[in-house]
Amino acid sequence: MLHFSRLRLVGFKSFVEPAELIIDPGLTGVVGPNGCGKSNVVEALRWVMGETSARQLRGTDMDDVIFGGTTTRPPRNVAEVTISLDNREHTAPPQFDAAEELDITRRITRGEGSAYKVNGKEVRARDVQLLFADAATGARSTAMVSQGRVGALINAKPAQRRALLEEAAGIGGLHTRRHEAETR
Ligand code: ATP
Numbered sequence: 502m503l504h505f506s507r508l509r510l511v512g513f514k515s516f517v518e519p520a521e522l523i524i525d526p527g528l529t530g531v532v533g534p535n536g537c538g539k540s541n542v543v544e545a546l547r548w549v550m551g552e553t554s555a556r557q558l559r560g561t562d563m564d565d566v567i568f569g570g571t572t573t574r575p576p577r578n579v580a581e582v583t584i585s586l587d588n589r590e591h592t593a594p595p596q597f598d599a600a601e602e603l604d605i606t607r608r609i610t611r612g613e614g615s616a617y618k619v620n621g622k623e624v625r626a627r628d629v630q631l632l633f634a635d636a637a638t639g640a641r642s643t644a645m646v647s648q649g650r651v652g653a654l655i656n657a658k659p660a661q662r663r664a665l666l667e668e669a670a671g672i673g674g675l676h677t678r679r680h681e682a683e684t685r
């Protein structure tokens with residue numbers, strides 16, 4: 502299994518100054534008052550894993566992840582997030598698997614879009630998305646439950662709730678194929 506070991510942020514949302522979070526094995530909790538940036542940390546994780554929808558990151562444009570300034574600080578033009586993965590068990594996809602530690606970096610420049618690197622070498626967004634899809638953590642995986650999602654699940658109609666459970670169990674595609682077979 503790939504383990505997250507460290508998250509570094511600079512210029513990402515409210516994290517204007519470089520910040521580093523060490524992620525030890527086991528359960529990690531992030532606590533703090535309202536508005537201190539807890540959700541921004543989770544969004545940084547989602548973003549570095551290759552999220553392509555600004556809406557999933559509470560923005561309208563992808564540039565919205567860049568520090569937008571406050572009354573006392575000017576905005577930035579670059580945001581960068583690096584997630585370090587412990588790959589000592591060598592379970593990464595073949596092209597990355599030789600390294601014991603993988604540093605995945607996504608950098609966005611205002612008006613120019615994103616660039617990705619793995620251990621300093623430029624890669625495609627797709628390579629990063631696949632790396633995490635294989636590790637079943639991906640930006641859109643059901644393993645990421647965002648704020649409000651639990652409430653939405655509780656209030657959902659039984660059919661919607663069932664669809665979510667089936668997605669989590671990985672049998673959603675099975676139903677689609679059965680439906681196709683029955684209507685033929
Ligand atoms: P809660 O406990 O209410 O869920 P939280 O700790 O999850 O709060 P976040 O939603 O992560 O807080 O952080 C919100 C803060 O981040 C707000 O103060 C907002 O102004 C700031 N913020 C978000 N995007 C940017 C940006 N692009 N530039 C500067 N600040 C930003």
Ligand code: MG
Nearest residue numbers: 539540541648
């Ligand atoms: Mg929050």
